[in-house]
Amino acid sequence: MVRGPALSAREAVRTVTAMQRARRAFLLAAAGALALAGGLRGATAAGRKWKIGIIGAGRIGGALGELWAQAGHEVFLSSRHPERLAELAASIGPAARTGLPREAAAFGEVVLIAVPYGALPQIGRDYASELHGKIVLETGNPQPVRDGDMANAARAEGTGTASARFLPGTRLVRAFSTVPHFHLKIRAQRNGERIAIPLAADDAEALAVAAQLVEDAGFEPVVVGALARAREFDIGSEVFARALTARELRQALQLDR
Numbered sequence: 001m002v003r004g005p006a007l008s009a010r011e012a013v014r015t016v017t018a019m020q021r022a023r024r025a026f027l028l029a030a031a032g033a034l035a036l037a038g039g040l041r042g043a044t045a046a047g048r049k050w051k052i053g054i055i056g057a058g059r060i061g062g063a064l065g066e067l068w069a070q071a072g073h074e075v076f077l078s079s080r081h082p083e084r085l086a087e088l089a090a091s092i093g094p095a096a097r098t099g100l101p102r103e104a105a106a107f108g109e110v111v112l113i114a115v116p117y118g119a120l121p122q123i124g125r126d127y128a129s130e131l132h133g134k135i136v137l138e139t140g141n142p143q144p145v146r147d148g149d150m151a152n153a154a155r156a157e158g159t160g161t162a163s164a165r166f167l168p169g170t171r172l173v174r175a176f177s178t179v180p181h182f183h184l185k186i187r188a189q190r191n192g193e194r195i196a197i198p199l200a201a202d203d204a205e206a207l208a209v210a211a212q213l214v215e216d217a218g219f220e221p222v223v224v225g226a227l228a229r230a231r232e233f234d235i236g237s238e239v240f241a242r243a244l245t246a247r248e249l250r251q252a253l254q255l256d257r
Contacts, residue, residue: 048212049073053108055101055123060139060176061114062088063184064217069095071216078104105130110209113167114139114176117154118147120166128169135206136170137213138163139177141235160200160230171206174230175199175214183243184217194220196246198239198253200230220246224253 049072054061057077062085065075069092077085082098089096097107105111105127113123117140124131142151142159154162160174176184176197183195197214199221201207211221224232232253233239239252250256 050209050213051107051109052076052213053104053106053111054078055104055111055113055127056115057085057088057098058114059181060184061112063181064112064114064176065096066092067184067217068213069093073213073216076104076107102127102130105134108134110135110137110213111170112137112139112176116140116146117142117151117159120163121150124166124168131167132169134170135173135203135209136167137173137175137210138167139175141177141240143235155234155236158228158231159234160227164202164227171201171203172227173199173201173203173206173210174227174233175210177230178233178240179219179243180241193245193247194218195243196220196222196249198222198224198233198249200224200227200233202227222246222249222255224255 051074052065052068053076054065055078057065057079062077065077065088069075073095075092075096077089077096077098078101079085080101082100085098089098099107101123111131111134113120113136115123120138120140140159140163142154142162144151144155159177160172163174164172178198179195197219199207199210199214200223201210207223211223214221224230231237235241239249244252
């Protein structure tokens, strides 16, 4: 079960001024929320370098692994066939290593799960001990054609709460689930307004860490609220599969009202 107080969009956005909507707006707001919630238990999220395990180093996981390594984090790229990741790891450099998913789950202080949604229940069962208590960023979107009936049920429930059931004991954040994978490289760190990544979580510290990692990848984090509100940017929503700026995303989701 995830821990900590739910952080509503209204509470987070209330602290954001017009000047704060620049590149590090959310981290400043999250820091204030964390101070009220008891802090980061000895470490602030901003500026920290993390060990990040990546389960599923495909188009999304591989791109984020490269961006995070460039930002100074250590990344562990994994798949069922880790030998296929050697070229990617070599291109990233010494900050990257490769192995099996269980090894990535054990390695990471933070774990990114970027796999077809139908694999999520098995990951939750197989790596429960390695993932327990860790911050997990989960990106998948349920597709009935690919994932079967469980995808219809997850869509009806909302992926935030469905994913929490599949990954019990983790500190779950829905993240990087809306922007098409090809934008992760071509739109990262772009000049002008950055592309927004909506976030939802029930754990304030996990949300702040996810926000830092969004920033470090070259995007702008936008808090939507608790996991139940992740349905607002689920597949089929107005903002899904669109590379929106933070201003456009907040407007579309009515977060400033």
